[in-house]
Amino acid sequence: MTTETHDIAVTVNGKVYKRTVEARLLLSDFVRHDLLLAGTHVGCEHGVCGACTILFDGVAVRSCLMFAAQADGHSLETVEGLAPDPEHLHPLQEAMRDCHGLQCGYCTPGILMTMKAFLEETPSPDEAQVREALSGNLCRCTGYQHIVDAVLLAAERALGSSK
Amino acid sequence: MKPAPFRYVAAQSVEQALALKAEHGDEARFLAGGQSLVPTMNFRLTQPAMLIDINPLTELAGLKNGAGDNVRIGALTRYRTLERDPTVADRLPLIAEALPHIAHPQIRNRGTIGGNLAHADPASEMPAIVLGLGGRLRAQSVRGERWIDASDFFIGALTTALAADEMLMELELPAAPPRSGSCFMEVSRRRGDFAMMGVACTVRLDADGRCAQARIALCNAGEGPVFAAQASESLVGGAIDAARIADAAKLVQGEIEPGGSIHASKEFQRHLAGVLIKRTLTTADQRARRDH
16 A cells, blocks of 8 residues: 655644654654654553653643644644753652652653643642542552652642742 | 554545545544544554544534533534533533543543544443433434434444444433433443443432433443343332332343453443442432432
8 A cells, every 4th residue: 555645844842843744653653753852752552551642732642642644733742842941840840850750761751741731720739630630641660659749749839939 | 553554634624524435435434533543543453544534623523502401512522621511510410420431631632522432332431321311413424414313323332323424423412301310330440441330320300209210321231332221111100219229220230231351250240230220320319309
């Protein structure tokens, strides 16, 4: 079968990328292989593990369950776009470090992007809400407790600084 | 895991999408949320020659009022939208209660109700709920449109009454009437997993507190969503008390044909159905009384 290509323009972390992609190219592979933004990790490739979660027009989605061609004209955020500059971490990243919210780190980019969208919508969550919001991200190292602590700490600090 | 090659068309209009589907039939698939379709493509269990992406057709998304007290939901409405729409909590409480059980936040951000219903996974929550509520679904093709009752729509596992050239456009559900209560519960191994057994029930009481109508539907209890007609009928005319609930649970256990799996034998699934029937009916009855 002939492979079909599409010319797309996608904004990723504020920068516009123009590429020609195969119709069947997954959005996760596009971000990693075509844009060389390998911070987005690929775990199960069928929508179970959450490692590939990115923000699509501000909404957390599994990038392994979308095609690059679908992102034409849309705006993505990946983990590379989180930190404001090379010297500083995003408050969520800061809290993950302070709380030991990662060990091997494979699931971390997906968790950070999921939690970024979650905290924007739910700035003052309780532990149950955090656990529900985290339920689509598998972590085999931490047992989740320290990730939950980190998200609660990041929320607390954000609320504290806005007072 | 990479999908097999296919042709991708981002639909620019419903007319174009329907014309393409009429031309390519079963070789073409509509791409809505893609949360069920794309995993099967990644595994190459599904290898459509063409994907017709209907995500640009935003007119297919959203809620509106239907005839009488009905609610119409566009096929492209995402679970995320349903979770945040107060109309759903107010008028379709059964759906509101089931939504948190459907996969995970990221999946609900993308997945659509129409895609889920057209996919017709027997273990999925929404087909059982639409069947339990007695909803109907509108299909359209280049030949015209038709409404299909939920009881005729779900034919079997991953099989619906939609013809090869038809698209599911919207569904219409009756809003919860006065003096009614509903309840959805399921048992799954982990949060967001498919249910080993799930029960959706609604009851409506008359002015004396007797059951005027009951509807019980189950997911993962057969080849498709199952409407437990005998058990539902058995409750009408009397108070929904412990004895009647126990009888209804026994009837349901006889009406379903669960398939069994390595995680739950058929016997265990029947047991779960009995337990869930008791819990959901008791809760629905309490809610209906509060609604008096």
